[in-house]
Amino acid sequence: MEFSTFLVQCLNAVQYGLLLFLVASGLTLIFGIMGVINLAHGSFYMLGAYLAYALAPLFGGQFLLQMAAGVVLSVVFGFLLEWVFFSYLYQRDHLQQVLMTYSLILVFEEMRSILAGNDVHGVKLPEWLSGAVALGDLMKYPVYNLFASATCIVVALGLYYVVNRTRLGMMIRAGASNRDMVRGLGINIRLLYRIVFAAGVALAALAGMIAAPVTSVYPGMGGQILIICFVVVVIGGIGSISGALIAALLVGLVDTFGKVLFAQFSGLSVYLLMALILIWRPQGLKSKGY
Amino acid sequence: MNIPLAAAGLHQPLPPSKTRLLPLVILLAACLLPMLLSEYALDLVVKIIIYAIFALSLELLVGTTGLISLGHAAFFGIAAYVTALLVPGSGPGAILLMLPAAMLGAGCYALFVGALSLRTQGVYFIMVTLAFAQMAFFIFHDTGIGGGSDGIYLSSRPAFSLAGIALVDLELPRHFFFFALGSLAAAYLLLAAIQRSRFGRALAGIRTNEQRMRAAGYRTYGYKLAAFVIAGMLAGLAGFLMAARTGVVNPELLSWHESGAVLLMIILGGLGSLRGAVLGAAAFILLKEFYSSEAIFAGFAQHWQLSLGLTMILFVAFLPHGLIGLSRQRIWNRKQSPAAQGGAHV
Numbered sequence: 001m002e003f004s005t006f007l008v009q010c011l012n013a014v015q016y017g018l019l020l021f022l023v024a025s026g027l028t029l030i031f032g033i034m035g036v037i038n039l040a041h042g043s044f045y046m047l048g049a050y051l052a053y054a055l056a057p058l059f060g061g062q063f064l065l066q067m068a069a070g071v072v073l074s075v076v077f078g079f080l081l082e083w084v085f086f087s088y089l090y091q092r093d094h095l096q097q098v099l100m101t102y103s104l105i106l107v108f109e110e111m112r113s114i115l116a117g118n119d120v121h122g123v124k125l126p127e128w129l130s131g132a133v134a135l136g137d138l139m140k141y142p143v144y145n146l147f148a149s150a151t152c153i154v155v156a157l158g159l160y161y162v163v164n165r166t167r168l169g170m171m172i173r174a175g176a177s178n179r180d181m182v183r184g185l186g187i188n189i190r191l192l193y194r195i196v197f198a199a200g201v202a203l204a205a206l207a208g209m210i211a212a213p214v215t216s217v218y219p220g221m222g223g224q225i226l227i228i229c230f231v232v233v234v235i236g237g238i239g240s241i242s243g244a245l246i247a248a249l250l251v252g253l254v255d256t257f258g259k260v261l262f263a264q265f266s267g268l269s270v271y272l273l274m275a276l277i278l279i280w281r282p283q284g285l286k287s288k289g290y
Numbered sequence: 291m292n293i294p295l296a297a298a299g300l301h302q303p304l305p306p307s308k309t310r311l312l313p314l315v316i317l318l319a320a321c322l323l324p325m326l327l328s329e330y331a332l333d334l335v336v337k338i339i340i341y342a343i344f345a346l347s348l349e350l351l352v353g354t355t356g357l358i359s360l361g362h363a364a365f366f367g368i369a370a371y372v373t374a375l376l377v378p379g380s381g382p383g384a385i386l387l388m389l390p391a392a393m394l395g396a397g398c399y400a401l402f403v404g405a406l407s408l409r410t411q412g413v414y415f416i417m418v419t420l421a422f423a424q425m426a427f428f429i430f431h432d433t434g435i436g437g438g439s440d441g442i443y444l445s446s447r448p449a450f451s452l453a454g455i456a457l458v459d460l461e462l463p464r465h466f467f468f469f470a471l472g473s474l475a476a477a478y479l480l481l482a483a484i485q486r487s488r489f490g491r492a493l494a495g496i497r498t499n500e501q502r503m504r505a506a507g508y509r510t511y512g513y514k515l516a517a518f519v520i521a522g523m524l525a526g527l528a529g530f531l532m533a534a535r536t537g538v539v540n541p542e543l544l545s546w547h548e549s550g551a552v553l554l555m556i557i558l559g560g561l562g563s564l565r566g567a568v569l570g571a572a573a574f575i576l577l578k579e580f581y582s583s584e585a586i587f588a589g590f591a592q593h594w595q596l597s598l599g600l601t602m603i604l605f606v607a608f609l610p611h612g613l614i615g616l617s618r619q620r621i622w623n624r625k626q627s628p629a630a631q632g633g634a635h636v
Contacts (some may be wrong), residue, residue, distance in 0.1 A: 106599030
């Protein structure tokens with residue numbers, strides 16, 4: 001493999017990994033803190049992508065403003081969703097939650113089909129991001145992908161700050177390690193749940209909005225990312241954000257280079273990685289650590 | 291040896307004697323169906339039967355042993371592929387060869403998956419089973435073994451013939467119906483027998499408190515692995531029937547949607563009961579059929595997923611113990627407090 005090709009693949013891998021991290025971090029928080037197996041998390045990614053598609057005409061070229069509006073909308077959506085569908089589920093069996101979230105997937109998919117149709121839609125890049133950077137003599141790398149990676153890194157740093165340096169983050173960390181104790185100490189766990197859930201939805205939707213111009217917007221995009229993100233969460237260790245970051249980058253690398261090196265078995269590579277890691281460490285790379 | 295089991299609180303309440311014969315009655319009633327139903331409706335019943343077997347096999351893991359697998363469709367699909375690949379070039383294949391081969395194929399993969407994934411627990415177990423199912427999915431999807439993503443067609447359906455006379459010919463809808471019904475009855479009986487056996491009690495003990503079972507001297511890993519392989523083989527039985535029914539096999543049979551759907555069926559029906567699994571499979575398939583029927587919903591029928599999803603959300607909200615919980619609750623209420631009939635305590 002030539003060096004410049006290698007470099008481009010590395011950049012792709014990192015970009016994919018960071019995008020996965022955005023979706024998986026919300027999933028791991030919801031998993032670790034609320035104890036909810038949220039199969040509908042992929043739908044939030046899809047929601048973000050379709051938001052990008054729907055909001056683009058309204059905002060013209062104001063790409064950043066449009067993303068901000070999308071994030072606000074998805075936070076509101078997450079808040080309402082938790083209130084209506086999840087708030088009475090915490091006392092129940094995990095399996096009831098599986099049933100509920102699987103049903104939600106069906107509902108979201110069908111709403112998507114009613115509202116936006118079943119066609120593949122492209123989302124236009126803003127002009128200031130549509131160029132390419134030269135790498136070596138022949139290869140070029142699109143500016144937008146760099147922008148996407150940079151945005152993900154900023155969000156990841158922000159997430160790290162909130163979780164590790166703020167009072168809210170302290171409650172979240174405490175909630176992940178011992179839910180009952182947190183409740184016992186008089187923290188409003190319901191509100192905490194609602195905030196975590198809304199944040200998870202917003203992170204997944206943001207990932208969808210970032211991905212939309214690259215991957216375009218299509219039916220079933222949620223299911224695909226959901227399974228990969230579960231893999232990331234489990235490899236990283238449930239409830240661990242830093243674990244999710246390491247795992248997401250690892251999955252990004254293995255998937256990207258798997259496609260380049262063993263095209264025939266590319267679908268397998270990620271799951272093989274997961275199986276190997278879990279046989280080595282049944283609790284994931286980082287269990288309950290930050 | 292009864293003492294440790296009793297001490298562990300492993301009494302499984304038998305169903306009330308009044309309804310103990312219910313499965314038999316339903317079986318006998320089902321035997322009349324081919325005379326009453328159209329070919330289309332009969333095919334629908336066969337589909338329900340196949341999914342009922344599939345759901346029963348998962349019930350052994352989830353409801354009895356407490357192992358939540360989200361990769362159960364792998365065994366279903368692998369058996370279907372083994373069936374399709376064993377169809378001979380000319381003439382029908384022999385059931386006596388193909389059925390055991392399909393179940394064995396599923397069982398072997400279950401042994402492999404179970405041996406590795408049972409090292410993990412809880413949510414990790416859910417995800418590892420999913421990962422192994424996805425691996426199987428991609429093996430069939432990306433390589434040419436089974437025709438890639440398009441799948442393969444079965445040129446003929448299996449048959450069982452003795453001395454040149456075809457006793458069971460799955461090409462004939464009635465033969466197929468009775469063969470499937472017989473398979474369901476056999477699977478149900480097997481699982482009922484397991485639940486009552488020492489082995490089944492041990493599995494139930496593992497579900498309630500694995501630590502305690504280990505302390506009582508049980509090697510729980512072996513028990514769980516045995517349950518996993520049996521469940522995989524029964525799913526293989528369902529997969530064999532599925533391949534023979536539709537005459538086409540594709541990777542979708544192994545997809546996580548399928549694993550999710552069968553998990554849904556047993557939760558919908560009510561966990562911890564074989565009847566619940568059968569009821570859940572029937573309810574799920576009938577609901578899907580109902581909502582996607584254009585005669586009833588006209589143009590909205592194409593949006594059946596929305597109606598199905600909303601219905602299931604209502605089920606979750608109002609039936610925490612599944613459909614089977616509904617009947618139990620009623621019987622219990624009537625027995626416990628006759629006053630409730632007056633409506634005072636309901």
